[in-house]
Amino acid sequence: MEFPRQRLLAISEELGRAELEALKFLSLEHIPMRKLEAIQKAQDFFEVLQEKGMIEAGDLSFLKELLYRISRIDLLEAQLGSSREEMERELQIPGRARVSAYRYLLFQLSEDISEDELKSFKFLLGTELPKCRLNPKTTMLDVFTEMEKKGILGEDNLNILKSLCAEINLVLLKRIEEYELNLFGEEEMVITEEHRGRTGGPEAHARWRPSSVTADSPASWNEPSQLEAYKMTSRPRGVCLILNNHNFAKAREAVLEQKNLKDRTGTDVDAAALTRVFSKLHFIIKEYRDLTAEQIRETVNIYRCKDHKDKDCFVCCILSHGKKGIIYGVDGQEVPIQELTTSFTGQNCHSLAGKPKVFFVQACQGEACQKGVTIETDAGEQDSSVETDARFQLDCIPAEADFLLGMATLQDYVSYRSPRQGTWYIQALCQHLEYSCPRGEDILTILTAVNQEVSRKSCNQNAEKQMPQPSFTLRKKLIFSVN
Template sequence: MELPRGLLLAVSDELDRAELAALKFLSRDHLPRRRLEAVRSPYDLFEALQENCLLEAGNLAFLRELLYHIGRIDLLVAHLGSSREQVEKELRAPGGARVPPFRYLLFQLFEDVTEDELMSFKLLLVNELPKSKLTRETTMLDILTEMEKKGLLGKDNLSMLKSLCEKINISLWNRIEDGLKLFGQEEVLITEEQRGSTGCPGGHLVSSVAPGPPGSFNDSSQLLEAYKMTSRPCGVCLILNNHNFAKAREGVLEHKHMKDRNGTDVDAAALRNVFSKLHFRVEEYRDLTAEEIRETVNIFQSADHEDKDCFVCCILSHGKKGIIYGVDGQEVPIRELTTSFTAQNCSSLAGKPKVFFIQACQGDAFHKGVAIETDSVEEDSSLERDARFQLDCIPAEADFLLGMATLQDYVSYRSPKEGTWYIQALCQHLEYSCPRGEDVLTILTAVNQEVSKKTCERDAKKQMPQPSFTLRKRLIFPVN
């Protein structure tokens, strides 16, 4: 009995060129090299897998494993009638995982490498690999594949990879070692000194234990239970969007220079768009005074969330240490807002994730990309700051997540035309990664990486976001 051609075509049509390359790399241990090189489309790959009895009617386990590893959970659900949890259960079973741990660790290395690190790999390998294989378009998967072809890399030959990682970023190698431990492998590294006495031809890892449960090797939370997120809508996404601070400027003297937050509506629109797609009921409130902020939060604190799975609150405003400002320049403690949703104060959200994304600064200090003066941003700068506030703003109980735009004591940046670095990166990564089944903490790590690379062109100032959380489970925003 043959596999339905329509099913394979439907899955194939959903995969792009980069994902095909990833699937081919993950399949290298199961298909002949020449057959794999002849593959030009996902459907070609599926045919090759069928020829080698890796895809059969009634047995799509390997296809499910491949889609799981590249993060296409949406295809598992839509076309294969499976889910992330079901595949993880299959892979935990003895013999359930067909992608060898070594192969998967190399794949994760590819996903972790930055553009700058990739360029360093190319430069260091210029005498080892053909120049035609080290072009601008060459990916880390291409490099790893070529190293394998040239005999420079293998499960028993990791010395060159280790040396490269040590020169470029030692944490890349540390993650490989951590991965071997996560997969339950006993690792023995043969060093240069040991090679002389043992007669071993090169540094290598010897593994004698079967692979453990698969998952992200640098995040054992992949094996944790996930929060239930099946209600429709999942919950409320409350946006408090303060733009016009004319009332503050009319008040006390210290607020005379409090600017309107131009660009905040771009952030609010991005948040509305992404959280609507994630099945949240979005409610936005604009230009609230401090008392109106309290009243609005009280409305949602008193609401019945019994048939909902999550609560999200996004705050876009000026602030300072530990507080946000209403548009009248009056202060509201961040902790007062988050504590409103503890189990004691909002019982219908007990045991459910409460998520707060805060766009504001936490101080006056600047991150420096180079040696510069710590002057304030000039009046004509294309970027502005939102003032300050601190990290210790969430209750000391479970199920809270606070995503902060920047570290304690530092400023954050907002473009009057393009919105803030933090909120824009957050929305882009949520939209890209949620369909791939990534959990929110993994996504926030990617946001950290992106924002930390940005630089204010005028004076080379930087920004570094920071999440704080008491989550007990993986938080995965659904798209289906």
């Protein structure tokens, strides 16, 4: 027994804390969770393996597999005399692998999940798992372990995990589906494949091909597809900043004569839709709720000062009350939209120079329409300054290149919001992004479809309408790829 114990000591001295946690996680089918949680040192872990008969003088196959699984090939070769190729051949033999495919899948997912994605998992699981288990030191393996304890994750119970991955990173979802395909075969996956075909999942993009150019097309014509596209390959793509104002009690308490701003019931439906869609498009979601005008400025300044050099894009979604050219903070104070967009020009934010800056603004831009009975408008009550402001032409988008501003409505007009279903504009925007981005459509094509859908809606018997208005200084195609 002296030979393996010497080797075990040498191996234990080389393993870091994270690697020990990975070994413990991969061994959960063989050692009780309660016993593993008490282990703090690699030597103690190996002692437990020996007690369970998982390591013996003449059989170190499980230890070899563990080291192979965590990619410590150096220890595998130097201490146990095996190679990567040898282990690959060995584990291809049916019945030889002792780490289950399910547990190895979870380990691989944990290795590929970024810090921001881990935060998203913790946030989405906030109501399912104990808060004390979701502290900053909690790893993804810890999250998986807690999900198993709660009974919401298991070898035959991957639905919640798949739903989370669909919200956070479609690549992770695809990994799970590939695992299921290998495990259950193609027949078991038919329903899933049909569902993706209807909802425009990642495979829908793989099936879609642009129509070919006809043989008699003049060679001198430039096809639209030849237009250069912005780079959109970084992971994550960038930040999607959501400024979500719902509670306007501060404005009402201030007894401002010119504003009677109601709470924006339904705005959280919009924020959830934006979070879902832009997470799928590989953006880091940063949502801020109920900001005063000054807090809006401070928040925007924080992201203006950040280093975006490793990102491809910046997106800002503003959900609030407003009037022409401005949005309201929850204190009823005004913030010019132009002030927010100009913060991200190349001069003010160098790391975003030459990269697309996208703003979606859900807010009224005037009082031209009366609100319906069951649908509210995103504006305060009529005040004496609206008509004067309405005559003033305010350019909200900087003259500098690479900006896109999507406004929920035309200047001088209201936009509509359902307390239950969210706003016409944001809901249409999210639906079309979710459907069209996997098909490779550019943002201007998508926004045209949004215009068409919203313009067809009517708020009441008077057939009052809403027409969104995009404006842009983009120089290239902007395509939010899902891959």
